Amino acid sequence: MAGLTRRQFGLFTGASAAALSLPTYLRAQGKPRVVVIGGGAGGATAARYIAKDSDGAIDVTLIENSDNYTTCFYSNLYVGGFRSFESITHSYDTLQSSYGITKVTGMATAVDRENKVVTMADGATVPYDRLVVAPGIDLIWDSVEGYSEELSQKAPHAWKAGEQTKLLKAGLDAIENGQQILMVAPPNPYRCPPGPYERASMMAHVLKSKGLMDAKVIILDPKPKFSKQGVFQEGWEKHYPGMIEWYGPDVHGGIESVDVAAGTVETGLDTFKGAFMNIIPAQKAGEIAGSAGLTDDSGFCPIEAESMRSSMDEAIFVIGDACIAGDMPKSGFSANSQAKVAAMTIRGDLVDAKVFPAKYANTCWSLIETDDSIKVGAQYAPGDGKIASTQSFVSQMDEDAALRKANYEESVGWYEGITEDMFG
Incomplete structure (x- = not known):
């Protein structure tokens, strides 16, 4: 595969914090409301695609505890001196200014599934019609x-x-x-x-x-x-x-x-x-997933392979590292891919948009040394009650140096593409 441009990646993978002073976030009149917990590769992508593809027909709130987001993927290249810290840190500004997404900076601490309300650490509440849970992982110390x-x-x-x-x-x-x-x-x-x-x-x-x-x-x-x-x-x-x-x-x-x-x-x-x-x-799913009753004995969240809908609650979708995604690994690429399936399904639920059969993809690149990058990846689809691999590839031993260099250049294009796909 040739190096991925920002545009090619999108094709391939298919209000402010001041509002926290209010006790409850009010619904935009006449609009269904989607709340997304977690602003990483899964959550930010889901929020953007729901807002963008519904053309403003759905009110989207993104809850994330940080003002900016530093990607865990590509952080090893910062450790190795190939990237600056600033280059792997991204702002939510465009999601707010260009897509009308309400960004709430704070910690979601509870989900009332019966009344469809998220409670924040300061006591503020955020109602939803559909909830996307993308909290990443927590560590089992x-x-x-x-x-x-x-x-x-x-x-x-x-x-x-x-x-x-x-x-x-x-x-x-x-x-x-x-x-x-x-x-x-x-x-x-x-x-x-x-x-x-x-x-x-x-x-x-x-x-x-x-x-x-x-x-x-x-x-x-x-x-x-x-x-x-x-x-x-x-x-x-x-x-x-x-x-x-x-x-x-x-x-x-x-x-x-x-x-x-x-x-x-x-x-x-x-x-x-x-x-x-x-x-x-x-590791286990982020704490909010467990407290909301969305995890099983594994500590992660079972989902329906056709939609990323929680097996525990039809109004909730779990994407990214927190979910049990069958053959898919826990990666930024996977989370981004899952987010698009969830966003499509949510639009189908709330504004009667067309829903197509789910397809997923993942590639993980790893840099060993300058211009020596290896990769593994697959295509996936629902099958046998899980997300199943339908086609896969992995780097081989004794590969040509030019191919390994091309892998690295491809990964650079992917990183630019996925971060634009996440944050606009």
């Missing part, structure tokens, strides 16, 4: 013995982008020759399956570029295998020989505990010590 939210200030997870990403980069930049970075990878399912391994690549890139060839990145993984493992490990051997070591459970015997103060990870095999730690815990 005690899934790694000895770790906590407080300790993430010293041993960042950086699995929610923003200040955590800056902490991760600062810790990496302080590494000296001969020191080790310890990464504890998360168990399945989690946001961005190739993400930890791209991150390790970017860490090694920074160390190598500074001439710190005796520094190492040690990955302690609870999983016996990981996404694109063969091509990652081939790339590590080619670009960073001896600098990245991956240990699965068959080798380390299980991750037993971490001691952030001591910089150690205790496993069934040995105690590993590092100068800096990147601990990525297990």
Whole structure:
């Protein structure tokens, strides 16, 4: 596939916070109301497409706790020095000014499903006819013995982008020759399956570029295998020989505990010590999804594959990392694709717009070294009661350097395209 332009990506994938002073958000007269919780790849896309394609016939409110949004996807390239922090941080201004979306900056804390009302942390309420829940993930802190939210200030997870990403980069930049970075990878399912391994690549890139060839990145993984493992490990051997070591459970015997103060990870095999730690815990759907009763025993939200409608409530749609999306991975591309299906279905519900059969897509690119990018992806459709893969691809070992460079250029085009698709 040639590099994706902003326009091609759109074709391929198909009021202000001052209002918080009011106790209740009032419906625009005569218009059905959609509320979207979460302003990431899923939520922002859904809000924009509902507003844009209904041509103002639906009143759309977007609830997001941040003034701006920093993408978790592409944050590894900031860590590796390929992007600035500003380039992965985006404003909601165009969604408000060009699409008439009401952006509420604050935390949604409860959903009254019977009365169709969202309650904010300050007590304000937001009524809805249809609700889109796109809160991303929350971290299960005690899934790694000895770790906590407080300790993430010293041993960042950086699995929610923003200040955590800056902490991760600062810790990496302080590494000296001969020191080790310890990464504890998360168990399945989690946001961005190739993400930890791209991150390790970017860490090694920074160390190598500074001439710190005796520094190492040690990955302690609870999983016996990981996404694109063969091509990652081939790339590590080619670009960073001896600098990245991956240990699965068959080798380390299980991750037993971490001691952030001591910089150690205790496993069934040995105690590993590092100068800096990147601990990525297990994950679940964002807290609001659980409190609204939209999750099952997995901690994530079951949905109807044909529509992204919650299996728990026909007036609610769950998209992005919080949902159980069958064969689809938890990624920004997936969330964006799911948002368009949900938006189409919601328009069908509320303004009798035409609804077409659902189709989904995903691609995940991972940069190993300058101009050496690998990818995995698929097309999906509803089948056998889930979102099922209908066609897939993955980078192969021993690929031509020109192809890997083209992959990187394609990913740059995709990033520009998806962020424009999200934020206008």
